Amino acid sequence: MSPAASAIERFTRYQSDDAQSAGPVHCPVRDVLDRIGDKWSILMIMTLATRPQRFSELHRAVRDISKRMLTQTLRDLERDGLITRQVFPTKPPSVEYGLSPLGQSLLDPMAALIDWADRRYSDIHAARVRFDGAARDVSR
Amino acid sequence: MSPAASAIERFTRYQSDDAQSAGPVHCPVRDVLDRIGDKWSILMIMTLATRPQRFSELHRAVRDISKRMLTQTLRDLERDGLITRQVFPTKPPSVEYGLSPLGQSLLDPMAALIDWADRRYSDIHAARVRFDGAARDVSR
């Protein structure tokens, strides 16, 4: 049995259970993936993986996030226990964010995904070009 | 060096390059994750991991997706070369979707993530309850 098979099987069970039973679908996997699958969460986790950082540092590291979304993303991640937030009552105040042990435990599985993305990106890009080319051929 | 460190380092390099250079951010990792991070893609991949399936089968397997989004998700995945689409000119027509080799290569890294989600879900849930409780305490 391949390493993936067990996860697939488990996942399928969630799906079928949810699909059959009444009530809104509630699959732990979906729940978690919805969180870390959003636009900025993984970016934050990876950025904090290097070292704990303050709000402004994070903002500089990821320039194209708004303060609003930065705040929200950090709060959500803190809520899920993936990052820690430590306030220093200096003046002006400073806040340091860092990975919790739970957050660190996510690094390895996430690295596997990043590794995949990195290695397969050229394949994906090629597939896109091919697909778009074919679509254009059809349309003309 | 931990397995994650290399990925983190590579990722950070993308970030800094993108942040420094002009032009819109373009990080392969972000690009790929945006795709598989959307609401339905992973669900589709996992569902197709068991066996190739037809449009209606997929719709039944994931009841809470609309036809519109099912079509769109499948087309995007096909565009990226993750799934294959085979049309049988029967009548009425039937179309079978399946994982491409590239799609299958995603199963292992994705399984790692699902495994993590499954094992850590209770921790995350507990953290949420704790956080929300603390927030309530503050507000009253």
Next chain:
DNA sequence: CTGGATCCTGCCAGATACTG
């Protein structure tokens, strides 16, 4: 059966200004 096309809506997230 497998979609495409169209209309319509909510909410997500960016911009901007303000605060402790």
Next chain:
DNA sequence: CAGTATCTGGCAGGATCCAG
């Protein structure tokens, strides 16, 4: 510095109808 508050537009995505 580290956020909040408010307003607003765009677009993701549902519902519905149509077509091959």
